[in-house]
Amino acid sequence: MFRIVEDPIDVGALVTGAFRPDCGAVATFVGTTRVDESSCASVEYLEYEAYRPMADRKLEEIGAEIEERWEIGHVSIVHRLGRVDPGEPSVVIVVASPRRGPAFEASRYAIERIKEIVPIWKREVWSDGYVWVGSQIGTRSPA
Amino acid sequence: MDGVKILLFGAAADRAGTRQTELVVSEGTTLGDMWPALVDRHPGLAPMRDTLAFAVNGEYARAEDNVSPGDEVAVLPPVSGG
Numbered sequence: 001m002f003r004i005v006e007d008p009i010d011v012g013a014l015v016t017g018a019f020r021p022d023c024g025a026v027a028t029f030v031g032t033t034r035v036d037e038s039s040c041a042s043v044e045y046l047e048y049e050a051y052r053p054m055a056d057r058k059l060e061e062i063g064a065e066i067e068e069r070w071e072i073g074h075v076s077i078v079h080r081l082g083r084v085d086p087g088e089p090s091v092v093i094v095v096a097s098p099r100r101g102p103a104f105e106a107s108r109y110a111i112e113r114i115k116e117i118v119p120i121w122k123r124e125v126w127s128d129g130y131v132w133v134g135s136q137i138g139t140r141s142p143a
Numbered sequence: 144m145d146g147v148k149i150l151l152f153g154a155a156a157d158r159a160g161t162r163q164t165e166l167v168v169s170e171g172t173t174l175g176d177m178w179p180a181l182v183d184r185h186p187g188l189a190p191m192r193d194t195l196a197f198a199v200n201g202e203y204a205r206a207e208d209n210v211s212p213g214d215e216v217a218v219l220p221p222v223s224g225g
Contacts, residue, residue, distance in 0.1 A: 138157070
């Protein structure tokens with residue numbers, strides 16, 4: 001299941017949704033928003049946007065790549081858009097496989113590929129402006 | 144209208160001052176050919192050139208790929224999902 005959502009992600013439901021009798025391992029990766037601090041300002045929240053439906057299709061492509069490379073029973077990737085407050089999940093990846101190796105490896109692969117090919121962008125909204133992560137362009141005055 | 148719809152995202156939308164624009168192209172135009180016209184209209188994009196990727200009709204495309212009237216072109220800054 002590959003989905004881009006605007007509401008909080010129900011991590012527990014995604015994890016239990018991956019349980020299967022033919023799989024002995026379920027690996028979960030949760031990316032949460034992190035608050036950085038500079039000298040006199042801090043990140044208040046992150047805001048995500050996507051190019052849809054290309055981003056939805058790229059998530060599905062990553063799922064297909066995983067199914068080609070590893071023997072797995074289940075893969076879910078859910079990415080959130082819009083405002084995400086500090087410490088909240090922005091992306092959740094759940095992989096179930098008969099044995100633990102592929103579940104660990106494929107979940108790592110999924111997050112790395114998301115950061116390479118899925119057209120999603122985030123900006124850090126600071127108390128004194130914002131910065132697009134990756135481009136380092138925004139409205140904060142240079143330190 | 145022989146226009147190509149151009150969508151801009153993230154920092155590219157900021158720099159262009161818009162999230163959507165349109166350019167007139169003729170058959171045989173490439174993505175690379177379009178760039179000067181886009182920068183002419185939105186000069187703030189110029190310094191971003193080397194960091195940008197492009198998509199045509201929802202799939203990554205290269206500068207030498209063709210763009211035809213009716214296509215949707217997306218201007219994609221470095222992605223930062225996760």
